[in-house]
Amino acid sequence: MDADPPKIDTTVAHPARIWNYWLGGKDHYPVDRQVGDETTRVYPEIVELARHQRAFLGRAVRFMAGEIGIRQFLDIGAGLPTVDNTHEVAQRVDPSCRIVYVDNDPLVLAHAQALLTSTPEGRTDYIDADLRDPDRILAEAARTLDFTRPIAITMLGILIFIQDDEEVRSIIRRLVGALPSGSHVAITHTTNAVHGERTDDAVRVWNEGGSVPMVVRSPETILSFLDGLELLDPGLVSLTRWRPEATPFGPPPEVDEFCAVARKP
Structure with missing residues (x-):
């Protein structure tokens, strides 16, 4: 890892820091809080949505490690470390799990050492790379990771920052094409299928103040990104509807962030 400290631009909002703010973290700056607060005023549910996405990560990793038996994870768009990172969840299932984190935010890089804390039996690594460069991600x-054995790729809250649908499909095809049979892919993506114009307004506020514009897609388009893969039950659903943990009150209301886990045949 480069010895020079990463250059962090505190004058422009960044998705990872805004997300950290919504999750109650401490790694953000005034410009991030400003965009976060403006988005929350338009769409108060965004804070709960962020927490539901974090909860989905935990459920999906536990499922893939515990029920499927996957021992290798490639977490693309890792974001800033918080409670129950991918390696912590996976290595609680099996301490020998290996995890590679990928992100291109300098602040995430600055905190990479926190991500690199592994069990003695397992291993973690961090790649400073962009999702748009899948070849570099795979090479590093x-x-x-052993690409002759199943790997789970997670891409949560990152595909929204690629504007072109075909570019998303091309990236996923390249990544999945390098994986052996039995590998899995978990994704989340913003849609407006639940709250309609309110979600569109929140995205507009984000795009006006955030450093990286995002795009909302229909469930049908999101599902098309997984063509050629075997979609696991319950399919493409709101975060709160993917294998929810039982509570006396049932699952919370649906949110405009959909998710899915699929298997490579």
């Missing part, structure tokens, strides 16, 4: 991940 191969230092830690």
Whole structure:
């Protein structure tokens, strides 16, 4: 890892820091809080949505490690470390799990050491790379992961920042094409299928103040990104509807962030 400290631009809002703010973290700056607060005023549910996405990560990783038996994870768009990072969830199931994190935010890089805390039996690594460069991601991940054995790729809250649908499909095809049979892919993506114009307004506020514009897609388009893969039950659903943990009150209301887990045949 480069010895020079990463250059962090505190004058422009960044998705990872805004998300950290919504999750109650401490790694954000006034410009991030401003965009976060403006978005929350238009769409108060965004804070709960962020927490539901974090909860989905935990459920999906536990499912893939515990029920499927996957021992390798490639977390693209890792974001800032918080409670129950991918390696913590996976290595509680099996301490030998290996995890590679990928992100391109300098502040995430600055906190990479926190992500690199592994069990003695397992291993974690961090790649400073952009999702738009899948070849680099795959090449560097191969230092830690064995591409002859199943790997789970997670891309949560990151596909929204690629404007072109075909570019998303191309990236996923390249990543999945390098994986062996039995590998899995978990994604989340913003839609407006639940709250309609209110979600559109929140995205407009984000795009006006955030450093990286995002795009809302229909469930049908999101589902098309997983063509050729076997969609696991319950399919593409709101975060709160994917294998929810039982509570006396049932699952919370649906949110405009949909998710899915799929298997490579």
